[in-house]
Amino acid sequence: MKLATWNVNSLKVRLPQLLEWLAAQNPDVVCLQETKLEDKAFPCAELEAVGYRSAFAGQKTYNGVAILSRLPLGDIAIGNPGFADAQQRLIAATVGGVRVVCGYFPNGQSVGSDKYAYKLKWLDALTAWLREELARFPRLALLGDYNIAPEARDVHDPKAWEGQVLFSEAERAAFRSLLELGLKDAFRLFEQPDKTFTWWDYRMMAFRRNMGLRIDHILLSDELAGNCMACSVDKEPRKAERPSDHAPVIAELK
């Protein structure tokens, strides 16, 4: 089973690129973030036409998450029952015996801001909820835009980023708390090229200069990690005209 995550930064704008990418990569399950679409505008028919079912939770302008799947989606759940949130950032579904959780983690704006406090609370609540989910679903994958670079090697210039939002100690500690639940970073199960990132600012020719961060991740429960054959970042879509600022991450399970 091929699982992927991609922050598309507007599904309306990126739909043609998504369709092209689905044809090229043929993933079984795709988690999308920042769809920025109300549910009534979700392109179900276009995706159905190329073989994908959809589960989605959107809103106008901001946020919005979706899971696409070639196989039926069961037990669709939106949000974290332990955290009332007006922002559509979490959706889960069961596909082929795997509990797939798709998350668009808060950005946090800047360390010390209200949005940063919300991010840390959101992360705490996520960890508490996943502890229960893992007990229910030992085969669980958490895919999405975490908005956290876990380690210095995930940052193009760790000195400049130290203590900044996306790479602050509290955020990295929250990421480690997810690992302490027994989840494994699929990307780090394998040898990887140095300076592999998943997000590059649109400005400053950041992509061309590879000034990026690795903030999109696939975490796998122990049971799934043992079946993981490969994990990589697909930089191709970031080279397109009018790209998303994020690249997809793909993991292959036996």
Place this chain on the structure above:
DNA sequence: ATGGCGGCTCGCAGCCGA
């Protein structure tokens, strides 16, 4: 990264992302 782009909106300027 002082910003520098790109997406969004009861748009023509300002908010937000990361």
